[in-house]
Amino acid sequence: MAREDNYILDMQNITKIFPGVKANDNVNLSIKKGEIHALVGENGAGKTTLMNVLYGLYDPDGGQVYYEGNKINLDGPQDAIELGIGMVHQHFMLVDPLTVTENIVLGNEPRSGLMLDQKTAKKEVQDISNKYGLFVDPDAKIQDISVGMQQRVEIIKTLYRGAELLIFDEPTAVLTPQEIDELFEIFRSLKEQGKTIIFITHKLKEVKTISDRITVLRSGKSIDTVNTADVTKEDVAELMVGRQVLLEVEKTEAKPGDEIFNVENLNVKDNRDIPVVKDISLSVRKGEILGIAGVEGNGQSELVEAITGLRKIESGKVELRGKDITKYNAREIKREKVAHIPEDRQKRGLIMDFDLKENIILGYHDLEPFSKNGIMNYDNVAQYTQDLIEKYDVRGGGMEAQAKNLSGGNQQKLIVAREFSHDPEFLIASQPTRGVDVGSIEFIHKQIIDRRDNGAGVLLVSAELSEVLSLSDRIAVIFEGEIVDVLKASETNERELGKLMTGSKAEAGGESNE
Amino acid sequence: MNNYSEKIKSVLTDLGLSLLSIVIALIVGTLFIFLTDKSPLDAYSALYIGAFGNFSAIANTLWRSTPLILTGLAVALPFRAGLFNIGAEGQLLMGGFTAGVVGFYFTSLPAFIHLPFAIIAGMLVGGLWGGLPGFLKAKMDVHEVIATIMLNHIAIALTINYGINIFRDTGRPATPRIMESASMFNFKNIMDYPLLSNLPFAELFAQPAIRLHINFFLALIAAVILWYLLFKTTLGYEMRAVGFNPDGAEYGGINASKGIITAMFISGAVAGLAGVGEVLGTHLSFMQGMDAGYGFTGIAVALIGQTHPIGVILGGILFGALAQGGLEMQFSGIPSEIVMLIQALVIFFVAALQVFKVYLAKRKAKGGVE
Amino acid sequence: PAAAQDTRVGIVLSTGGLGDLSFNDAAYRGLQRAEEELGISFDYIEPADPSEDQTALRRFASRGYDLVIGVGFQMADSLTTVAGEYPDTKFAHVDQFFEDIPENIVSLNFAEWEGSFLAGALAALTSESGNVGFVGGVDFALIHRFEGGFYQGARYINPDIEIQSRYADDFGDPARGREIALGMIDDGADVIYHAAGGTGSGVFQAAEEEDIYAIGVDSNQNYVAPGYVIASMLKKVDNAVFDTVKSVVEGNYQGGNNLYFTLADGGVDLTSLTEVGQPVLDAHENGTITDEGLETIREMKENVTSPYADRIAEIKEMIINGEIEVENWGETGRPDNL
């Protein structure tokens, strides 16, 4: 029997077991009607699993779920949907080749006779998008739209099915600051309309800004539920990790050495052959971190792919230690002691069906001690893997587990572990802490600083302004494929960057360039 | 890390399930046998005796499984690299034909040159016939399934229709018989070789009925090499990476085209070896009908063996036994098409029962945690 | 000589097996007849592929069968091998000439070119367009014998007759057979002879559709498309096999011979141009063709073929007594300039 009546949802003693892992261990979660409830916890704590149980995707190995006071038994998402539960997944559930409208109506499509009634469908989409201020292009294909819009599509999907309780699994991980603000606006308007929201995130700032209450999971167990007003970020962090966590990055003044990396008049096109990097020139010194701030989709992804040998360079020059590497392919560049943390961990960073030990040597697999004259030495690999997953605290299944069964954050840690372990002299990190928990963020940031202090040059690309500001020594702002300004991190602020990133030229706020 | 005992276990479950599924298939098969007023018992004991009843039966089962293991491997390797090779049939024909021609054309080479020459030539041409679709895929985005299907038909025209005619001597639609110097060692002649003749059990082999020749052992070696290549070498690592996630492989500095072309070339060479063996070991000339659809059966062999070289060996032996025992079933009065049906049933059930392996694994894991 | 009733014959058929309306079926018929008339018993094997031939032959030999028969070219080597292992067993082979033939093998060959010569002649005689066609199964020596005979026969009647010839490269693809025939008909052919196994049934269909004539092969196929198949070139494997069994039963089996069955001994022939053959009557018996089907065949014989009966008989005579020499393209090879 559910506890109080103003609880729309009450999950009691939920247990879910995967091969080798107890993802949920007698978890309790109660949600009040109309609240925004934050669900936080380390990577692999079991947040996503719990939500998948609530959405009927997994059937729990133990526990009960009460919804609006009644015990419910979910055979599948259909049941959840009918009850008014909607979920926006950590990895979007969108069919790339289909249009926005098609994705939204999929499953209960408006029809006229035999035909699928595109007109009505489009209209309903438009109505919802107007009502909640969720702008989308109904006719665009998913594969052609920004991540932010894809997320709005996911939200409309749930509302289209009359969701009352909306689950958001790390919705902000992939969003730009602007998009995050928009998202929170949406949250508020949803709340006004009486909807209830469960919100998973690793960013405590967001938790403080938007949530009413917070539930903390740690290694599969529910630790505590608190009122947001009564706690500080540090408190929450401690609850999550079980120890004190430094939320602010500690770093000493950089001691830049001579130039290690520079690009001149770089031009790059995207997949649709549109120029997206226009005459960019940059340079990074040894022992410094150059941050690239910019709203996603302004060419930073293509820039990184181009300088890591994954994308064709139309014109321009890339130099490492004064050596021309413009024509180098990915392998040759890696051999120059360049490390690369790619922005899309699932598409680029990992072979999801490989196990940890096979993943942790990707890109270095043909080097000793892993490989000698073309023969792998898996004993060395195993040893090496063991060390790294301990050092970097990669959780979930051990080295024989497939990467696809790791939680999002642990996948990221795996990549970081790999890329940082060949003492790179130049490090390219895009979105290095996307979807990573506070403890790990602390860790990864510390690693990046250490690299810098050991004299490596670092190129940091992040949509996370606070991250760019706190890590970088210098910040280059990219807008529509051009570097609009380069600033000293110490002499600028989010406001100014925000302006530059959105095209409006800097007024005041520290002299630019050196 | 009780990693290996784990593996052995999973392999044993595999085998257990395969056996179980074969039994079920045979039970269902009785339905058809009843339609032919024969007794299933006789039929199946014939099947068993034909395949494993005595030494020569077993030897011949292995002999029959040889081309199947090889075509199975030829499908399995590219499969691990994300490619579906339906072209083993054509690669087998090209390889076999080449070996056949080399086998008769050079009349005065010593065996220690002629035989290896014929084998390598056959594997090379088979390899090229497999490498071509690999190249088309890597460089021109031609889907390998179309390319290999097309090349199968082209190979038939080139070898069976055209090739035989230009080299035919008598009325037989076959190339001239190969020279003694190009023929593969056949175990029934073991006594002619002083060295071998005083091996233990040598005399067991010395029966005229035994057709097993060395290509079976070449097939085993090929399987081990491929297993090693796939799971122990850097190239294999790269092939599997490309197979699972080309983008990830590219990021890892792996050259996908290289992986694709090599995988297809190797698999073509292996399929070619299947043809080589049939010509130099079994028929002693390249003749119409010698391909016997091995290329297609190879697909089933590969996947029943879970595209794992060792699995493929077992799969190949299973099909070899079905073929060898199937013939014996005919002697017990079961018409050939019923034999076919029973073979198909075995495939269904072996395939279907693999599924339970997944469930078993899941259950086991659960138990493990509590 | 072994008493007939305990004479056992084992036959290993050619891949393709029973139902090929050709030598497999014919050989089988021959054994059935031997079973009825001589009281022998026989068993047969349909190998799935050539690898099984040798094993199958050996199983029969090792089980003490008195006569072991192999059908089809690809059996020849295996038969020689097995015959070597079982010198006391008698063997026979259908359709392959042996260079140096062992004492315990008799090889049964057929002068298809002679029979096909008659088919060609008949085609030329019945053709009104002066344009006839030949559809082959697979392009190789055995089939070239048929093609060659047909070609020479047609030319003998009408030196400047148009002869179309094409191979389907498949013995089991009627759709191709039909399209090839339709193509030939488009180009003016009005009589088509086939030596293409199952592919041939497509030829008959085309003939029926376009109302032209076809000539069958190997066994009597005149009933297949009643009224359109004006004759069939018979390859009497059944008789040859029957005689061989008989010789074994009667103890006068003559091993070590390549026998050629020709027009002279009726080993090859053309179906009667006047009478309806027994197989057709049987087909009528077991309902494969209807009464009117049988009727149409009768009428066809009467109106179309019987007028030429004498002419064909005369040509047949000339071949037998050597006045006409028919070239065997299987040996000489198929001329390139056709």
Next chain:
Amino acid sequence: MDTLKQIFSLSLFLASFRFATPLILAALGGIFSERSGVVNIALEGMILIGAFAAVYGSASTGSPWIGVLYSMIAGLAFAAILALVCVTFKANQIVVGTGINIFASGITIFLLQVLFGVKGTSPMVGRLPAYRLFGVRFNPITYIALILVPVVWFIFFKTHWGLRIRSIGEHPAAADTLGISVNKWRFISVLISGVLAGLAGAHLSIGDGSAFVREMSAGRGFIALAAMIFGKWHPFGAFGAAMLFGFAEAIAVRVDFAFIPSELISAIPYVLTLVVLAGFFGKSIPPAASGEPYYKGEK
């Protein structure tokens, strides 16, 4: 030149359509099954069993139309096996497909003997009448195939069924989270592919033909598979590819090439295809999830 005259003749054009018909039907079938995420290399076997059932239906009832019905039922039955074993029991689709092909060769020969007392070629049976439309004569199945091309296009791109099938083939998990039953739709799609392949068989045996011959599908199931991929899993694309194959096969059986040895003529269609593909043709990307059984809750 004579060769050219032959190539551009009307009769050759018509022959192309007759050859293309079974390829079009089977390829459309393949599209259904693969768009839903099930690889169907059993088309070959389904064509074969369809061809047999058509002949049996026509022979036993005297009506070729019943024969057509039988062919579709037979194709459906075989598809049901594929669906049951691969969709429900999640067995490997390619293995089972291979099994079905072997099964089809066996069962047709077996039934040929049980039902007609022969082993290779069935007696001739009543075939479908050919109808004259706009000056050309085809049997109804050819017309049906031609009509089905736009119909299938309509189903896939204009109806909610098509939408669901496409989404399942691309991203089953997404469809699943919207409460669409992945397995149900895969089952249906595979069944449809069986019906179409069966129909293709009927064309071979009682549409243009009028008898069943063992193995008469002669590899057309695989060519259809190629046509489907060539056509990028799109009905019109597959139609175009099938026509190309049909045309090439027609050339092979009808046109004389002085410069090509007769034994090699049958290879023309395949060489042609390779040239076309290699020469100027983009990448064919299969439906993302095709070939993979769907397990709930897999990451």
